[in-house]
Amino acid sequence: MKMTKLAAVLAATLVAAPAVAQDLHFPMLNYRTGPFAPGGIPFADGYQDYLTLINQRDGGIGGLPIRTSECETAYNTERGVECYESIRGDNPLILQPLSTGITYQLIPRVTADGIPLHTMGYGRTSALEGETFPWVFNYPANYWDGASVAINYLLEQNEDSLEGKKIVLIYHNSAYGREPIPTLENLSERYGFELVEVPVDSPGQEQSSQWLQIRRERPDYVIMWGWGVMNAVAIQEAANIRFPMDHFIGIWWSGSENDVVPVGAGADGYTALTFHGVGRDYPVYEDIQTYVVDRGMAAGNGDQIGSAVYSRGLYAAMLAVEAARTAQELAGHAQITAAEMRTGMEHLSITEERLTELGLPNFSAPFDVSCQNHGGSGAAMMQQWDADTQTWSLITDWIQSDRELIGELATADAAAYAAENSITPGCL
C-alpha cells in the first residue's frame, strides 16, 4: 500500500514538473586557452558581462532569465564543431563562435538543425544574402565592407584618387585572411591602384620575409588582415622598417590593445577599422560596474572593461538580447524557440534612440535587418592608437562601404553556394 502511494506521488510530481526550464539559453563558444586566447578572453568577458547585467538589472528578457553555458574551442575548428554537437540539443537560441573556420563548418549544420548563427564582423561574407543563408547573420559589417571602407578612407585621404598607388595586403593565410581579396582585387581595377598580396602563415610569430618584401615593394599603404600574435609582430616589424604607422590600416580584428601595447611607442599612430565605439565613456559601463563588477559577478577580473575586444563582445551580446526582445514581441510570448529567435534577428532594428536607451549612444551605426539583407549597415569608423595615453580614439565619422559592389559579389558567391548545395533561395 505504501509503495502504491509513493508511486502515485512520484507520478504526480513528474506530471506536474515543467517539461522545459523557463529560461533563454545563450551558449558561448569561447576560447580562453591557446594562442588566440588574448583575443578570445575579452570578447567572452564582454559577452558574458552584458548578459549578466541584463539578468541582474532587468531580471532577464521579457521576465525570463538568460542562461549561459560555455564551451571551450581554443579557436580550433574541430573542437568548435564538437562544442556545437554538445549544445545543439539544449535549446540554444543563438551561436557566436568567433572564428571564421568554425563558422564555415557550422553553416550547413545550423541550417539543418534550425539554429541561428551570428558572425559579427567575421565568417562567410556572402551570408549577408539572407535568402540563401536564412539561418546565418553577419550584421553590422562584414569583411568585404571592411575592405571597401579601408579603400574609401584612403580615397578620402588622397583627394578621391588612388591611381598609381601601391597597396599591400598582409593577411593571415587562412579562410579568414583570404576573405577580402576578391573585393580588393575588384577595387584595385576600379580605382587603378596596384594590390600586392603578402600571406603570413599562422600563427605569424616570424614575419621577416614578409616585411623584407614589403620594404622592397615600397608601398604607399599597408592593409592588414591579421589575428592573434600576427598583429603585434606585424606592427613591430612595420615600426622596425620605419613604415609610417598612419599609413598602416588594420581590419577590426587587428585593432585591439593586444596588438599595439607590446610594440610600445613604435605603434603610435597605427590605425584600424572599428564598427563600434571605443573606450568606456558610455553609460552602460556604469551599469556594468554597479550590477556586475561590484557584485563580484564579472566574467574576468574587470581589467578588460572598455577594451576594444571586450566592447565588441558586449556589442554582440547587446544585439543578441535585442533580437530576443524583438522575437518575444513578434511571437507574443517570452519563452521563444530558436526559430522564433531567427525571426527576431531578421526583424532587428537598431536605431539611435534605442542605442541611447541602452546606454550606448552613437556606439553603433543604425541598421535594419531584413530577409534579403542579413548584413546590417556595413559602415565602420577609423580608430588610431595613442601610445602615450594607451588609448584608441576615433579619427573619422562612419564611413559607408560600397554596398553596390559588395552586393554584386555576395550575390554571385551566394548563387554559387546555392547551386552547390541545391538550395532554392527564398524567405522563410
Place this chain on the structure above:
Amino acid sequence: MSDTVLFAMEAALNGLTVGIMYSLVALGFVLIFKASGIFNFAQGVMALFAALTLVGFQNGQVPFAPLINAIFGTSVHDFGFNMPSLLAIPATVVVMVGMAWLIERLVLKHLVNQEPIILFMATIGLAFFLEGLGDIMWGAEVKRLDVGIPQGMSGAVDDFTYNWLGYGFYLDTLNLWALVIAGIMVTALVIFSQYTKQGRALRAVADDHQAALSVGISLRFIWVLTWSIAGIVALVAGIMWGSKSGVQFSLSLIALKALPVLILGGFTSIPGAIVGGLLIGVGEKLFDFFMQPVIGGATENWFAYMLALVFLLFRPQGLFGEKIIERV
C-alpha cells in the same frame, strides 16, 4: 650588382640572424635530450613560462592574484613597485631552477628506467600543466617585454651596406643581439661542460648513465642541473622572442620552429643546433625570396619541415648527431 643579387644577399643575412633565434629554442631541447634521452615537448612552454614570470616580476605583479581574489574576496594585483630587469632576471632564474627541482621530484624520479616514449608523454603533460599554471599565475593578457635590448633597423648595417653597395640592408638589431647572446651562451656551456666538475659529470651521464652511476654521480642531481640549464636557455629564448611579439601564449609555438632545426643539426649536438638554425634560417628566407613570385609566399613554415624530411631520408641522425645503432 643587380637588385636581385642585393635583395637575395639581404634575405640570406636576415635568414642567418633569424636562424640564431631558432637555435636559441633548439638549444634547450638538445641539452635535455643529450643528458637524459628525453625529447622535452615542454621546452616551448618553458620559454613562455619564463617570459611570463620575468614580465610578472618586472611589473610587480602578485602571482595567482585572480585566484587569491576569487577565494578571499580581496583585490590584490601588484606589489606597488616595478622590479628592474637586473633583479627580475635573476629572480626568474631562481624560479626556473626551482621548477627544475620540482619536475625532478614530482615527475622524473618516478619514471626512472621507463621507455623514452613514456618520458616524452610525461613532458606533454608537463607542457599542458605549465601553460595552465602560467595562465593562473600571471594572467592571459598580452604583455610588453622590455629588458633594454634595442630593436629596429640597424643604422650601422644600413649605412655600411649603402656606402659599400649602394643599397642599405635591413637587419633587425634585436636579431644581431641574439647572435651575440647565442655566442656567449654556447661559450658558457662549453666552458661549463669542459672545465667544471658538474659539467664533466653531466657529460659522463650523457655518455653512459650506468657507468656514471657506478662512479657515484647522482643521476637525480644531474637531471635537476640539466633542467635548470634548459630553463635558463628557455628564459633567454623567451626574452628574445617575447621582445618581438610581446609575451603571449602563442610564444609556446616557437618550439615548432626548433624541431626542423634539431632534425638538421642532430638532437645531441650543441654546435648542431646552431648550424641547423642557421641553415633553416637562410634556407627558408632564400626559398621564400626566389619562390614567392612563383607560388605566392608563406612558404617558411612548410619549407623548414620539407628540408627536415629530406635530411630524415638521407641522414636521420642530422649533421652532427650521434648515429644510434640498436642491436637486437
